[in-house]
Amino acid sequence: MPAITFIHADGKIERVETGEGESAMQAATRHGLDGILAECGGNAMCATCHVYVDESWLARLPAIADVEDALLDGTATERLPNSRLSCQIAITPALDGLVLRLPERQV
Amino acid sequence: MTVPNSPVIGPSAVPHLDVDPFAMSFFADPYPTHEKLREAGPVVYLDKWNVYGVARYAEVHAVLNDPATFCSSRGVGLSDFKKETPWRPPSLILEADPPAHTRTRAVLSKVLSPTVMKQVRDRFAAAAEARVDALLDKRSFDAITDLAEAYPLSIFPDALGLKAEGREHLIPYASVVFNAFGPPNQLRQEAIERSAPHQAYVAEQCQRENLAPGGFGACIHARVDDGEITATEAPLLVRSLLSAGLDTTVNGIGAAVYCLARFPDQWQRLREDLSLARGAFEEAVRFESPVQTFFRTTTREVELSGAKIGEGEKVLMFLAAANRDPRRWDKPDSYDITRRTSGHVGFGSGIHMCVGQLVARLEGEVMLMALARRIAKIEITGEPKRRFNNTLRGLDSLPVTITPA
Numbered sequence: 001m002p003a004i005t006f007i008h009a010d011g012k013i014e015r016v017e018t019g020e021g022e023s024a025m026q027a028a029t030r031h032g033l034d035g036i037l038a039e040c041g042g043n044a045m046c047a048t049c050h051v052y053v054d055e056s057w058l059a060r061l062p063a064i065a066d067v068e069d070a071l072l073d074g075t076a077t078e079r080l081p082n083s084r085l086s087c088q089i090a091i092t093p094a095l096d097g098l099v100l101r102l103p104e105r106q107v
Numbered sequence: 108m109t110v111p112n113s114p115v116i117g118p119s120a121v122p123h124l125d126v127d128p129f130a131m132s133f134f135a136d137p138y139p140t141h142e143k144l145r146e147a148g149p150v151v152y153l154d155k156w157n158v159y160g161v162a163r164y165a166e167v168h169a170v171l172n173d174p175a176t177f178c179s180s181r182g183v184g185l186s187d188f189k190k191e192t193p194w195r196p197p198s199l200i201l202e203a204d205p206p207a208h209t210r211t212r213a214v215l216s217k218v219l220s221p222t223v224m225k226q227v228r229d230r231f232a233a234a235a236e237a238r239v240d241a242l243l244d245k246r247s248f249d250a251i252t253d254l255a256e257a258y259p260l261s262i263f264p265d266a267l268g269l270k271a272e273g274r275e276h277l278i279p280y281a282s283v284v285f286n287a288f289g290p291p292n293q294l295r296q297e298a299i300e301r302s303a304p305h306q307a308y309v310a311e312q313c314q315r316e317n318l319a320p321g322g323f324g325a326c327i328h329a330r331v332d333d334g335e336i337t338a339t340e341a342p343l344l345v346r347s348l349l350s351a352g353l354d355t356t357v358n359g360i361g362a363a364v365y366c367l368a369r370f371p372d373q374w375q376r377l378r379e380d381l382s383l384a385r386g387a388f389e390e391a392v393r394f395e396s397p398v399q400t401f402f403r404t405t406t407r408e409v410e411l412s413g414a415k416i417g418e419g420e421k422v423l424m425f426l427a428a429a430n431r432d433p434r435r436w437d438k439p440d441s442y443d444i445t446r447r448t449s450g451h452v453g454f455g456s457g458i459h460m461c462v463g464q465l466v467a468r469l470e471g472e473v474m475l476m477a478l479a480r481r482i483a484k485i486e487i488t489g490e491p492k493r494r495f496n497n498t499l500r501g502l503d504s505l506p507v508t509i510t511p512a
């Protein structure tokens with residue numbers, strides 16, 4: 001199974017194994033990772049699963065849909081060009097090794 | 108009882124239960140029945156109302172996330188809109204399926220987006236502080252009337268842009284709406300019989316000229332100018348906020364206060380770390396599930412966890428039972444404000460998941476934060492009284508005394 005790496009705002013690094021068909025958000029919450037709230041449970045309605053994607057991976061992610069784009073305007077910390085909602089990143093074998101940075105807060 | 112590989116389609120293949128989840132005795136204490144429903148099987152049949160039921164987390168989640176099979180356009184109450192005339196014109200969002208739902212949903216999502224929440228946050232927080240001022244003056248009060256109702260009433264109608272007159276119709280109207288999802292029992296019949304003045308008030312307030320500029324209502328009407336919705340659709344979408352936006356949060360905040368008053372260790376924890384306020388509210392929504400149930404109607408024959416259900420059948424989803432399913436939750440019957448609540452179905456799940464969830468969380472968070480910052484102790488000083496409704500769970504009165512911090 002592909003594994004992904006989360007880098008917390010304080011620099012702490014956590015690597016999590018993803019499960020079949022999981023999103024990055026689901027893998028994170030299943031491992032009890034702090035820093036991703038996911039209040040809407042992955043329904044693209046809350047913007048509390050915000051991550052900054054490591055630049056080298058950005059182009060390999062699926063495109064941002066309109067709903068995600070609108071939600072990203074409302075994230076608790078500043079939206080940057082590499083901002084994504086982790087519930088909208090489905091993990092595929094091609095994303096093995098993906099690096100995501102966590103914002104300081106989600107609300 | 109369930110027969111393995113049974114070719115039987117329909118009710119005979121699933122466990123039948125002789126319970127009425129809309130009876131007063133059930134509302135008084137639903138938990139033993141919830142357990143019975145969960146343990147009987149993944150899908151059950153309720154003879155009392157001739158409906159299927161799902162009470163385990165996995166099946167409730169599955170039904171919510173398959174709107175093509177389990178539709179909403181035939182009503183999310185017991186009444187099947189294909190067979191009976193709805194008591195009011197159907198909702199354009201709650202009682203709609205894609206693609207119609209997709210368009211109206213996009214409008215309300217924008218009106219109630221995280222960006223908009225940032226704009227109203229300070230106002231909502233200031234009103235919560237003002238409410239606590241008033242409560243500290245009183246010391247002893249009814250936590251339902253003076254807190255759970257008074258706070259949302261002090262902000263939500265204004266946020267919508269409603270006129271000052273007639274607001275006393277809002278909670279009674281919502282009570283009718285949520286009773287009407289139930290079966291034709293006394294609660295539903297009496298609610299509908301008395302609904303005319305409340306309906307008239309609501310219909311009037313949904314008109315563009317009656318909504319103050321800048322409010323959620325006016326923002327919905329503004330979408331008519333962009334051509335996203337028609338001028339006849341806008342008032343009905345405003346109606347959705349009037350129906351679903353007030354009484355739900357009254358019961359949500361009521362649930363949170365009732366939990367924190369009952370479990371002083373959790374109150375203490377919250378006082379020590381105010382950043383837990385949002386989680387404390389969310390956990391109360393899981394724990395009490397202010398919205399207890401919704402129905403769907405099958406659009407085709409379908410197999411759900413081994414049960415074959417025919418077309419046109421009503422399926423009752425026990426959100427509250429799913430939120431306490433031990434298959435999904437660790438210590439489901441304890442109220443724990445540090446719990447990871449992500450995935451609970453108190454706001455639903457999938458395409459119809461509560462479009463006002465951010466409003467609800469904001470109200471809950473700022474209210475609990477204001478309370479915990481300035482109050483040391485909340486004591487229940489009298490017998491809490493339950494309010495009975497076919498869909499909503501909450502109290503009618505909760506006498507408390509507070510000690511200032």
Ligand code: HEM
Nearest residue numbers: 200201347351352355356359454455459461462463466467
């Ligand atoms: C604690 C408070 C609340 C709870 C527990 C709650 C619960 C729910 C649930 C369970 C649903 C799903 C219905 C379904 O799947 O058929 C829903 C939908 C909805 N809620 Fe809420 N709600 C709350 C607050 C609000 C607020 C504050 C608003 C408006 C500002 C609102 C407006 C709506 C609307 C319009 C829908 C229909 C969405 C759709 O069908 O796409 N709710 N709510």
Ligand code: FES
Nearest residue numbers: 040042047049087
């Ligand atoms: S979990 Fe809510 S938007 Fe991703």
